[in-house]
Amino acid sequence: MDKNLIIYNSLTRKKETFEPINPPYVGLYVCGPTVYGDAHLGHARPAITFDLLYRYLKHLDYKVRYVRNITDVGHLENDADEGEDKIAKKARLEQLEPMEVVEYYTHRYHENMDALNVLRPSIEPKASGHIIEQQEMVRNILQSGFAYEVNGSVYFDVEKYNQTHDYGKLSGRKLEDMQANTRQLEGQEEKKNPYDFALWKKASPEHIMRWPSTWSNGFPGWHLECSAMSTKYLGEQFDIHGGGMDLLFPHHECEIAQSTAANGKESVKYWMHNNMITINGQKMGKSLGNFITLDEFFSGNHKVLDKPYSPMTVRFFILQAHYRSTVDFSNEALQAAEKGLERLLKAGKVLQQLRAGKESTINIKPLKDNCYQAMNDDLNSPILIAHLFEAVRLIHLLKEGKENLNTNDLEQLKNLYHTFVYDILGLQEEASDRSELTSDLIDMILTLRLEAKKNKDFDTADKIRDELTQKGIKIKDTKDGYEWEV
């Protein structure tokens, strides 16, 4: 096993050798969803990207604590005084309790992620369950002098922080530029500067989600939850923080500032950001309204979808692009992924049935090295997949007896294939929904058809085939039998 993992660090904008702060332990924090709507294709990207990372780190024998939060409070609509929590707003519209909305969409999110074979994180903390910790952090930042209180709200003093630290180091921004470019929004009179951000916000009378504090009845600012929860579960310094590129500024920039201000040191060693999924060249996003939910993909129930796409197809589609590239959705691309995936999984089945020969005519080692090399190079899943397709070609040659492997090498190939396809890429066969009785009946019918064929009664044979095909059952004639699938 080649453990020389290199990852691209957004903070330094370079590929760096991954060295955990405290090996063999690895702390991984990823920004999870805000649960006020169904997950769409865009949400699958970070989930799958960091699932790949999580799986690979575990494969490399690291002891990983993976924390992915659920944001259920604190997203101000527009940072204005009247700013209303997104969760609360949705709740009002549907006449539900805020926590009811949270629970509902959290469950739906879990169902989608399970379908995509995304492993559950070690800890999945909710912001609403960590108000105390967030208040503690606000207190720490106030104490260190990098925040100020106005009318029951507490804001982070960006200018003061920037005098001794570098606000903008992650996003590559300079404070002077931001001064000129920050949008003028309403209700910002309280802040010293427009780019200051809320740590604690006093709740307006109609605001439902609120908690008592020394400053006011209110709620924490959005950026605070990740800082507070990552510190609580991974410590003041931890290894990897991930999330979507769109969170880089301001969210992650603010996290750095908060953690540094509160703890006096940099919290994150490696920042990793996945790129966006686009549709017609544009980012698929909640606010643009051009998103397709995962359920819609799975059911095919959306006007731009030609057909349903299975969770594994979606997963494979995402893995076929490198996580730092944008990936453009299209029916054509999805269908190409669907077929490619099918070939990969079928070859896996063929591999299980291969028998070893006396001597190996091919060397497995380069293939193995290539697979590790691809993953070690900043999780290059598309390259890994390319190598796995080389393995597919090999498997077919072995099946046809054009090449041979001895017992040991064949075992190695099986292990390799299983490890990378199923364990690391997290691909799996789709569950079939047919009952045993149905299977038996189809087998019976096809046995009759086989007899008809033997008697050269092709009319009957074709009739059976046509009718079964109409029912969605694919029949493949083999040398002296048949195969079928729904």
Add this chain to the structure above:
RNA sequence: GGUCGGUUGGCCGAGUGGCUAGGCACUGGUCUGCAAAACCACGUACGGCGGUUCGAAUCCGCCACCGACCUCCA
């Protein structure tokens, strides 16, 4: 406007200063009662214009176009 990134063959999508990823589609072939499926074979593409170099799609400059972030966002 500021900051950052992208432009690769019919589609998707890697990558690198010289050794033409990969998938899908197309086409041809093998197999088959026929068909389907499988399998095999198959394309020298890198936005435009200059420059550096023995050699650039890969480095540099300019231009064009597209996008992300700057406001909630995965």
